[in-house]
Amino acid sequence: MREIGRLRELTFRAVGEGTGKRRDLDHFDWYYRHLILWDEKELEIAGAYRFVDAGRIVGEKGSDGLYSGSLFKLDSRQSYFLREGLELGRSFVQQRYWGRRSLDYLWYGIGAFLAKNPHYRYLFGPVSISNAMPQLAKELLIYFYKLYFTGPGDSPCSRNPFSFSVPLATLAQEFTGRDYQADFRKLKSLLDNLGTAVPPLYKQYTESRRRFSYERVAAVRMNAAVAPLLPIPTLT
Incomplete structure (x- = not known):
């Protein structure tokens, strides 16, 4: 997790979105899941996507337990996609892997996860x-x-x-x-x-x-x- 935070900070900092800290981590990171794009040759993380079962988190922590809930006021009107949704966010691809279809590969991973978990009907999350x-x-x-x-x-x-x-x-x-x-x-x-x-x-x-x-x-x-x-x- 610390390495994801370090690489996320370096990547975001390069495009004007860094936190200024050594690692870009928040409290959501510790109970969200992380899809990692792994370079087997270089043995390093090329990129990552963060995601979570929104319905489960809302049931356990309320809408404030979602990263989206820190940005948007979520209420019962959004229950249809919170109940059956997967929240995505904080995606990054290291600069050295830009232009190599890395983002596409991350989406292939998301697609594979959805294929194994067909109960999800919506994807949502902030895009900066x-x-x-x-x-x-x-x-x-x-x-x-x-x-x-x-x-x-x-x-x-x-x-x-x-x-x-x-x-x-x-x-x-x-x-x-x-x-x-x-x-x-x-x-x-x-x-x-x-x-x-x-x-x-x-x-x-x-x-x-x-x-x-x-x-x-x-x-x-x-x-x-x-x-x-x-x-x-x-x-x-």
Whole structure:
């Protein structure tokens, strides 16, 4: 666990999300499970994903026992996916393994776990946005996902809502709101002009046509986070 914390800190620090400590660990780590991507040749951890049976934890500790519960106000309106959901988060891939399909391999592992545990119907959990990303870029990214993937009325409220500095009407002028593919290309172009890009996990969810359920955004440790809800029957 200490090695996971060390590598997580080094990886997150490289993209502006580090804690500044020697290891990035929290109290959730000790009762969550960890999926590890292992390099058999180098005998080291290439990456990892943290996950937990949400229904079990809520039953034992309440919604505050979930990492998502520290970011979002979870209540009975979300019981349908908490009861049958698997919370994912804190994923990382060491820099030396970037560009080698490492994230795909982690998802293969998640898929294998789900195949052996078919009672889970939903995947959910926070996905962060680095504070190293320019403020305008963050606002464009968040606006885009709110535009196309806003969830139903039972979406949980953020404990620390994100504040836009640019008028929403100004951001709206950048997108049609009618053509997802065209608007996604526009988003990538706008972010490229700002010297940044759509974070890998956002690409993974959208390019695979995952459905983001929550419109709420939380500011956490100088970063922003949104929570995707993925119905497992759509995972192919």
